[in-house]
Amino acid sequence: MQLFLIASIPAHENFCAGDFGKKAVLRDNPGVDLLHCHQIGTCRAWEKAIMLRLIPSRNVPTIAVLLTAIAGALRADPVELESIPPALKGYMGREIAVTMHYLGAPWLTRESREREEECSTLLAALNLKPGMTVCDLGCGNGFYTLDLARRVGEKGEVYAVDIQPEMLRLLDERAKEAKITNIKPVLGSLIDPQLPPASQDVLLLVDVYHEFSHPEQMLRAMRKSLKPGGRVVLVEFRLEDPRVPIKLLHKMSKKQILKELPPNGYKLVEQFDKLPWQHVMFFEADPAWREPAVGSE
Numbered sequence: 001m002q003l004f005l006i007a008s009i010p011a012h013e014n015f016c017a018g019d020f021g022k023k024a025v026l027r028d029n030p031g032v033d034l035l036h037c038h039q040i041g042t043c044r045a046w047e048k049a050i051m052l053r054l055i056p057s058r059n060v061p062t063i064a065v066l067l068t069a070i071a072g073a074l075r076a077d078p079v080e081l082e083s084i085p086p087a088l089k090g091y092m093g094r095e096i097a098v099t100m101h102y103l104g105a106p107w108l109t110r111e112s113r114e115r116e117e118e119c120s121t122l123l124a125a126l127n128l129k130p131g132m133t134v135c136d137l138g139c140g141n142g143f144y145t146l147d148l149a150r151r152v153g154e155k156g157e158v159y160a161v162d163i164q165p166e167m168l169r170l171l172d173e174r175a176k177e178a179k180i181t182n183i184k185p186v187l188g189s190l191i192d193p194q195l196p197p198a199s200q201d202v203l204l205l206v207d208v209y210h211e212f213s214h215p216e217q218m219l220r221a222m223r224k225s226l227k228p229g230g231r232v233v234l235v236e237f238r239l240e241d242p243r244v245p246i247k248l249l250h251k252m253s254k255k256q257i258l259k260e261l262p263p264n265g266y267k268l269v270e271q272f273d274k275l276p277w278q279h280v281m282f283f284e285a286d287p288a289w290r291e292p293a294v295g296s297e
């Protein structure tokens, strides 16, 4: 007998594991077939409805683990549900990308990343100093976090923020293995990275901003977390360059970035155009900017 279970997972509906994630699920859960549903082949459809074909006689413990996981995903924090407005599908003419699922995390630490993206060139361009407090916002499994922590040294600190606890767990494992102790993992929300006010010298966002489901709320909260003179560094795959082998939805043009950040209180102070695939744009809080009054258009 085969048992079919269809689980809708609202909390994860914006996450996209990609093919790598699906393979990982199948590898780690023998006895379970993950089938695409609805519009076969699209990430959103795969995440919105997961159909598990469970073969009871073969893998009862796996079934129990999966059911527990689904129950966890379905559990909603009532406070969060009340205070977080619905996720935007688009912002200022741009479609917002689905969040990269933690099952795809190995792609972030792939061996070829340094060669493809010249990550150490980016780190050098940040010009970090020992003792600084910096935030790896949307840190994933901490590919950049560990190097940031080494650069700011023992007297400095790195806040590592992500909305997926699983990403923070993966980061923690990597930090422990590397014996790095100046990292503070923070579980952010969709609207707030939960950073202390006026605490950050640098907020680094690598391939993250285009995934924000609530860009205005995030930009507002980020602004409050900057020290005077603190900087937000946006790193995004170049939409203008067809040679950059990344899906269009996960790329941004400079023009679009400049359409979105200044109206939210940021001014462009520097650009670094020497990476092979990405824009690097440095912003500071614009002192002339005034938050729009509540209820204004």
Ligand SMILES: C[S@@+](CC[C@H](N)C(=O)[O-])C[C@H]1O[C@@H](n2cnc3c(N)ncnc32)[C@H](O)[C@@H]1O
Pocket (backbone or CB within 6 Å): 099, 100, 108, 137, 138, 139, 140, 141, 142, 143, 144, 161, 162, 163, 164, 167, 188, 189, 190, 191, 193, 205, 206, 207, 208, 211, 212, 213, 218
């Ligand atoms: C493509 S990954 C990039 C990870 C990392 N910056 C890197 O370059 O290796 C994007 C990450 O941003 C996180 N993310 C998306 N929206 C977020 C938000 N509002 N606040 C914090 N993290 C967010 C996702 O969970 C995911 O781990």
